[in-house]
Amino acid sequence: MKATRIAAAGVAAASAVLVLSAPAFAHVSVQPEGEAAKGGYATVNFKVPNERDDASTTKLEVSFPADHPLASVMPQPIDGWSVKVTKSKLAKPLTLHGEKIDEAVSKVTWTATGKGVEPGFFQKFPLSIGALPEDTDELVFKALQTYDNKEVVRWIEPQKEGQEEPENPAPVLALSAASTDGHHGSSTAEDASDTSKSAADSSTEASSADSSDTTARVLGVVGIVVGVAGVAYGVLAGRRRTSA
Template sequence: MNVSRIAVATGIAASSVLLLSGTAFAHVSVQPQGEAAKGGYATVNFKVPNERDNASTVKLEVSLPTEHPLASVMPQDVPGWKVEVTKSKLAKPLEVHGKKITEAVSKVTWTADGSKIAPGHFQQFPVSLGRLPEDADQLVFKALQTYDNKEVVRWIEESKEGAPEPEAPAPVLRLSAATEDEHGGGAKDAAAKDSKNSGHDEGTKSETASADSSDTTARILAIVGILAGIAGVAFGVLAGRRRAS
């Protein structure tokens, strides 16, 4: 009897863990394609799973962080979805490559246009972002997910350190350490490349100098050989004349 009770309790616990873990991974999230480094540019995917069994997702609205406005926001076309980009005036203009930016994208909205996210499926919405802030470790994007039964799920709660994860957490993009240039390549790599190229150039110069030296030696030997030949002919002619006399 005790064994049966333990087995039933274990089964219930296992089922609970599976259900909870499934729920935990069913949030709207943002994931970088590769690396999202501070001060650089990155392409990210907003991953939208369908959490309902009797409704399909037909709309996603993503609000960009106002405390860290991004000068460049370019969504990629997704078949079956219409995308709309909303811009807002900046309280403080940004300066990018010597140019002042007075407005930035504040929201990106995808609306179903012949497609939906059906139950048991997910959809990714790619966006190019930049330049990423250098004075932040993460960016928080608040999102609204709308179903075709008019239900709206607000993924806007910010997680707090040491506290349990909220029921509807906002998507968070973690930023990695800044690289030494905005496209992800470091100065060390450039220096190594320059050093390699320099070594290659020095080797080429050395080979060229060696080839020139060999060529000069060959010419000198050829001239010496010609002179020796002329001297030999002259000596033979003189010797023949003496015999004739």
């Protein structure tokens, strides 16, 4: 009986490890390739995991912050997805490379033309964006994730200082300080476009790294379960020999 209890406790502990590790990669997030320096351009990836076992993600809508508008937003083509960039008029025009800009990107929408993001997988959606604002340390986006069963998950809740992470946190892009040599990353939208062209290879490498990390976690948990089961079997076998 004690051996059985030990084995059961081991399985419960392993399950707890899985549960505790899940939130780390469960929500829509945004990360730059390299760094996103204030005043410059950057290539960023919106990472979308599928949280459902019986539905695929078929649409992603990302709304851009109105208080820090971005004049240049260029998506990278993704196989199996169409993309639409929506622009809106600005209440206060921007000056970009000596030219006045009276509109900025307000939303980017990706729609699956194939199976979308199936259960057990994630997808990265790359964008080249700029010029990044110089008067803030972060950009807060709002994302809507739609599944093929019509369910919509709204990743729009801001993180409040000193409080726990909300259930559906909005993607946040941290901005780094401009370099001391006076450059702000890529100096033109054309440079940003060149950076975007390499995003496919980088995205593939990042996906492989993420996949390897997840696999390592799973194998670690499996190892724990097997180890505990072995100990339990040894204890039980010892008790049987003692009884005999």
